[in-house]
Amino acid sequence: MRLVDATWPEIRPESFGGQAPILVVPLGALEQHGPHLPLDTDAAIATAVAVAVSAARDRAALAPTLPLGASGEHAGFPGTLSIGTDALHHVLIELVRSSTPAFAAVMVVNGHGGNVGALRSAAALCTAEGRTLLPHPLGLPGMDAHAGRAETSLMLHLDPSRVLLGRAAPGNATPLRDLLPELRTHGVRGVSPNGVLGDPAGASSSEGADLFESLLERALHAFDSLHC
Template sequence: MRLTDATWPDIRPQTFGGAAPVLVLPVGALEQHGPHLPLDTDAVTATAVAAAVADARPRAALAPTLPIGASGEHADFPGTLSIGSDALRQLIVEVVRSSTPTLSAVMVVNGHGGNVDALRSAAELCTAEGRTLLPHHLGLPGMDAHAGRTETSLMLHLAPERVRLDHAEPGNTAPVRELLAEMKAHGVRGVSPNGVLGDPTGASATEGAELFARLRDRAIAAFDGLTE
């Protein structure tokens, strides 16, 4: 069920297969994704995966997407908006506090790596308060870092009309672990003038569909682990 379609009497165990519902909350970012992908790429992916979880599991209550996260590393690129880790952490904590005990737990489907620290800290606080928050970060072995072949393929599958393939070009293809120190000091612009970490060459909707299916199945498994 999508919370935006519900009325308050709908939020009861009988509507969710007889069990207390679990909130599924997509969290993204609004930040540069190279010259070829839209600023909300992370939110698009997180929203699609979270919706797939809600479609597959009747106990899931799908929340509206939080579209802005912690994206300070992209601040040098026009269009990027960020609320920072501290504000994101508090926002997530307040969502969890307000949703429980009516909803038994919260699973965050996170589409942006820069949100990881905030979500980890929020989960620790929620655990200390006796609440359940599971951050689930979208990722697969072999995925490139940012606006490369992986994200371009996913967007060609999810929203092909929004991909500007004629503007796609390689960025810095070095492993992210080799770039972290420079990125912490000078942001993504310091290591990649076009904002791409990877190479979108060869991206396709077919590959994107395969990647999405793996992300979806992994998220459903995480939801099942939370509710079993």
């Protein structure tokens, strides 16, 4: 069920297979994704996965996408908008508080790595308050860090009209774990002038479809782990 299409009397266990619903919230960011991908790439991917989860599970209630996150590391590029970790933490906390008691738990499908700090701290506070916030990061072993082959393939699968392949170019392909110290100090612009961390060469819609299925499988597993 999409919350934006529902009326309040429909938010009851009878509408969700006889159990209290679980709220599924897509969380993205608005930040540069190289010269070839749209600023909302993270939100677009997170939304697509969350929509598929809600379609596959009767107990899932799909919330509207939270389109802004903590993207300070991308501030050197025009178009990036960030609310920061502290603000995102408070948004998540108040969202979960307001969801109680109608929803048994909140699962956040997160498309942006910079949101992880806010999600972890918010989840810890929710647990202390007796509420359940499950952060679910979108990622797979071997995926490059940002605007490379993986995200380009995913967007080619989800909406190829929004991918400007003619502008795609390699960026800094250093593994993220090795790049982090410099990235934290200088931001993405300081380590990759075009904003790409990886190489989009070889991206394809068929690869994107395979990646999406793997992301969805992991997300469904996380959803099913919520015993509440």
